[in-house]
Amino acid sequence: MNMNTREKPAHTPMDQFPSAGRELLVGGIPLERLVDRVGQTPFYAYDRELLTRRVAELRAALPASIKLHYAMKANPMPAVVSHMARLVDGIDVASGGELRVALDSGADPHEISFAGPGKRHAELRQAVAAGILINIESFREVAELAAIRQATGLPARVAVRVNPDFELKGSGMKMGGGPKQFGVDAEQVPELLAEIGKAGLAFEGFHLFAGSQNLRPEAIVEAQRKCFELALRLAESAPAPVKFLNLGGGFGIPYFPGEQHLDLSSIGANLAAIAAEAGEKMPHAQIVIELGRYLVGEAGIYVTKVLDRKVSRGHVFLVVDGGLHHHLSASGNFGQVIRKNYPVTIGNRMDQPAAESVSVVGPLCTPLDLLADKMNLAHAEPGDLVVIFQSGAYGATASPRGFLSQPDLLEVLV
Ligand SMILES: *Cc1c(COP(=O)(O)O)cnc(C)c1O
Numbered sequence: 001m002n003m004n005t006r007e008k009p010a011h012t013p014m015d016q017f018p019s020a021g022r023e024l025l026v027g028g029i030p031l032e033r034l035v036d037r038v039g040q041t042p043f044y045a046y047d048r049e050l051l052t053r054r055v056a057e058l059r060a061a062l063p064a065s066i067k068l069h070y071a072m073k074a075n076p077m078p079a080v081v082s083h084m085a086r087l088v089d090g091i092d093v094a095s096g097g098e099l100r101v102a103l104d105s106g107a108d109p110h111e112i113s114f115a116g117p118g119k120r121h122a123e124l125r126q127a128v129a130a131g132i133l134i135n136i137e138s139f140r141e142v143a144e145l146a147a148i149r150q151a152t153g154l155p156a157r158v159a160v161r162v163n164p165d166f167e168l169k170g171s172g173m174k175m176g177g178g179p180k181q182f183g184v185d186a187e188q189v190p191e192l193l194a195e196i197g198k199a200g201l202a203f204e205g206f207h208l209f210a211g212s213q214n215l216r217p218e219a220i221v222e223a224q225r226k227c228f229e230l231a232l233r234l235a236e237s238a239p240a241p242v243k244f245l246n247l248g249g250g251f252g253i254p255y256f257p258g259e260q261h262l263d264l265s266s267i268g269a270n271l272a273a274i275a276a277e278a279g280e281k282m283p284h285a286q287i288v289i290e291l292g293r294y295l296v297g298e299a300g301i302y303v304t305k306v307l308d309r310k311v312s313r314g315h316v317f318l319v320v321d322g323g324l325h326h327h328l329s330a331s332g333n334f335g336q337v338i339r340k341n342y343p344v345t346i347g348n349r350m351d352q353p354a355a356e357s358v359s360v361v362g363p364l365c366t367p368l369d370l371l372a373d374k375m376n377l378a379h380a381e382p383g384d385l386v387v388i389f390q391s392g393a394y395g396a397t398a399s400p401r402g403f404l405s406q407p408d409l410l411e412v413l414v
Pocket of ligand 1 (some may be wrong): 071073074092095115209211212213248249250251290291292293294393
């Protein structure tokens with residue numbers, strides 16, 4: 001068989017952003033005009049309408065009784081969090097700093113929850129004062145919260161974050177099963193629940209989060225079912241009825257060639273079955289799923305300008321004004337084992353064929369500063385605009401922005 005005739009897997013089309021003539025449109029605005037409006041490159045732009053549409057589509061695919069939380073560490077830009085807070089039922093925070101942004105957004109404190117393996121005393125005190133739900137992840141946190149309750153006279157609302165006794169198959173980043181710093185091992189949970197009862201904390205439920213960036217519906221279905229069954233078992237030792245059952249999320253989005261959008265139909269059907277069973281066996285429980293990347297990832301782009309076009313021994317390099325210091329994930333250095341290209345385009349040459357194989361590199365003095373490796377793109381010159389899609393999650397705040405003291409990025413919600 002001739003290897004050259006075999007089709008290389010392609011990126012799934014990034015048709016959430018339309019184009020008009022030669023320009024990509026963001027929130028209906030042609031890209032060059034948006035660059036003028038922002039006042040500089042590089043920047044991240046997030047499309048408000050795409051965020052709104054995503055939540056609506058997800059709600060349509062899931063049973064109405066399931067509550068939807070936004071895990072804001074995926075994109076903590078205050079304007080994005082405020083927009084999301086109006087669309088979802090609650091916000092999940094992972095630090096005291098995120099809690100402040102979530103409270104500013106107007107989210108109902110009753111529907112904010114806080115998870116993270118190393119919560120400081122001051123953060124726990126912030127959480128109690130705000131009246132949010134704290135996902136307990138250690139015996140130390142029980143003792144600290146008991147002291148805070150005594151000192152403030154305020155109730156401490158808690159759920160137990162469980163490290164399940166299984167793993168999420170097919171997950172890009174495993175966060176449960178085996179030895180983990182997250183949550184409390186399922187085997188230790190009955191003892192922890194007894195401590196919570198003795199300390200007089202207000203027990204409200206369980207939180208299980210098995211992993212991130214999963215594109216296999218059958219694996220998500222299996223994890224949610226196993227999480228539910230584990231919660232039913234653990235509820236037998238609980239000091240109070242379960243009011244919140246957070247089954248995590250981990251829904252992935254397509255980044256790399258050959259990856260497809262997640263099919264939600266079996267996940268929705270499974271959650272409907274779980275909700276029906278919970279109605280009988282856990283009648284006070286509100287079932288929650290929490291998603292970060294899935295809600296915001298596809299609504300964002302990173303825009304960087306070509307500074308130089310160099311040919312080295314026959315290979316074209318487009319040197320751009322942004323790089324791994326702004327977009328670590330696209331460089332392949334944030335959790336990827338084998339580097340693969342994000343979907344990339346030349347945003348002011350959308351009408352031209354992807355006729356040239358090039359590498360897009362940043363200005364940093366390291367070969368790791370690679371945004372696209374030998375990718376077919378439209379012919380580009382200095383001044384043209386390189387756009388990286390699927391950049392709405394784990395972009396700006398997941399990047400080492402101080403590295404090499406380059407100018408900082410901007411972020412806009414359009
Ligand atoms: C990071 C995280 C999330 C969000 O994960 P995504 O893959 O972005 O959806 C949800 N819950 C917890 C506890 C997390 O740590």
